[in-house]
Amino acid sequence: xxxxxxxxKDFLHxxxxxxxxxxxxxxxxxxxxxxxxxxxxLHEKMQAQDPSLGIATLxxxxxxxxxxxxxxxxxxxxxxxxxxxxxxxxxxxxxxxTRCETTIEFxxxxxxxxxxxxxxxxxxxxxxxxxxxxxxxxxxxx
Amino acid sequence: xxxxxxxxKDFLHxxxxxxxxxxxxxxxxxxxxxxxxxxxxLHEKMQAQDPSLGIATLxxxxxxxxxxxxxxxxxxxxxxxxxxxxxxxxxxxxxxxTRCETTIEFxxxxxxxxxxxxxxxxxxxxxxxxxxxxxxxxxxxx
DNA sequence: TTTTATAATGATAACGATTATCAATATAAA
DNA sequence: TTTATATTGATAATCGTTATCATTATAAAA
Numbered sequence: 240x241x242x243x244x245x246x247x248k249d250f251l252h253x254x255x256x257x258x259x260x261x262x263x264x265x266x267x268x269x270x271x272x273x274x275x276x277x278x279x280x281l282h283e284k285m286q287a288q289d290p291s292l293g294i295a296t297l298x299x300x301x302x303x304x305x306x307x308x309x310x311x312x313x314x315x316x317x318x319x320x321x322x323x324x325x326x327x328x329x330x331x332x333x334x335x336x337t338r339c340e341t342t343i344e345f346x347x348x349x350x351x352x353x354x355x356x357x358x359x360x361x362x363x364x365x366x367x368x369x370x371x372x373x374x375x376x377x378x379x380x381x
Numbered sequence: 382x383x384x385x386x387x388x389x390k391d392f393l394h395x396x397x398x399x400x401x402x403x404x405x406x407x408x409x410x411x412x413x414x415x416x417x418x419x420x421x422x423l424h425e426k427m428q429a430q431d432p433s434l435g436i437a438t439l440x441x442x443x444x445x446x447x448x449x450x451x452x453x454x455x456x457x458x459x460x461x462x463x464x465x466x467x468x469x470x471x472x473x474x475x476x477x478x479t480r481c482e483t484t485i486e487f488x489x490x491x492x493x494x495x496x497x498x499x500x501x502x503x504x505x506x507x508x509x510x511x512x513x514x515x516x517x518x519x520x521x522x523x
Numbered sequence: 524t525t526t527t528a529t530a531a532t533g534a535t536a537a538c539g540a541t542t543a544t545c546a547a548t549a550t551a552a553a
Numbered sequence: 554t555t556t557a558t559a560t561t562g563a564t565a566a567t568c569g570t571t572a573t574c575a576t577t578a579t580a581a582a583a
Contacts, residue, residue: 278569295534372507374500374505375508376503437564526583543567544563545563546561550559
């Protein structure tokens with residue numbers, strides 16, 4: 240059974256790039272998070288494990304993970320990037336609080352169904368979709 | 382009939398802020414664009430009308446327009462912000478062909494309804510949403 | 524195993540969009 | 554008018570992200 244490490248290794252090999260301890264560790268730390276992660280969180284956790292690892296390597300490796308399809312990059316309100324795992328994860332949409340930037344994942348089968356309907360109507364073959372609902376979350380409304 | 386200028390003026394007055402020629406001109410230039418605008422485009426067009434107007438004022442005014450609800454700010458992949466008019470504009474979603482980049486606008490009342498349902502469920506107050514369906518269009522499938 | 528070509532690393536300088544600072548000026552209420 | 558203070562333009566500062574570069578590590582070949 241293929242896992243993220245094998246996929247990353249294969250990708251690197253195909254591109255004539257190298258499998259290094261740093262890249263292994265970064266993928267490891269990344270996978271230990273759920274949902275959306277910011278560089279800052281990854282960096283903190285990495286520093287705890289190996290303070291010698293530089294931030295540039297972190298950015299570089301995240302970019303490779305995006306290139307090989309294991310990770311998706313988003314850029315939200317404050318201009319800071321967030322990274323999200325895309326492999327072995329059910330598809331979901333996002334509720335985003337525009338005040339505190341909390342993100343909640345959800346899924347609604349009927350919305351998916353109507354999306355397909357619309358695509359048929361216009362002769363589209365649907366590959367993927369992105370839906371973000373922007374608003375103010377329960378906490379921020381208090 | 383209330384227009385954008387009146388709304389902005391009222392907002393400024395309420396906040397004890399001032400109505401200035403620069404703010405008028407920026408709103409004017411902003412409204413002359415359709416869809417998403419970047420600071421760069423606004424700045425160019427403004428320079429043509431009045432080269433003395435500074436970029437800081439542009440940023441400051443855009444922020445005020447967002448605060449008073451006339452404009453919505455997004456931040457896309459490249460980290461650059463885009464601004465979108467939100468008043469007197471029908472909302473719409475997008476079907477995007479990933480091959481030829483054709484974009485079709487659509488609207489589906491039931492999807493909107495279920496979005497509201499989801500927000501209620503999580504205690505969100507919905508302000509806006511973005512939905513993009515990515516696929517291959519009729520032409521490209523031939 | 525040793526050699527060798529070259530990819531990767533960490534430190535840090537550079538970049539670029541946005542924001543903060545500040546002295547001079549403009550606004551609007553009294 | 555006068556007066557308090559908000560606004561302006563210029564530009565320095567900020568901060569997340571990238572590029573640079575000398576040193577080191579990797580992996581394929583010998």
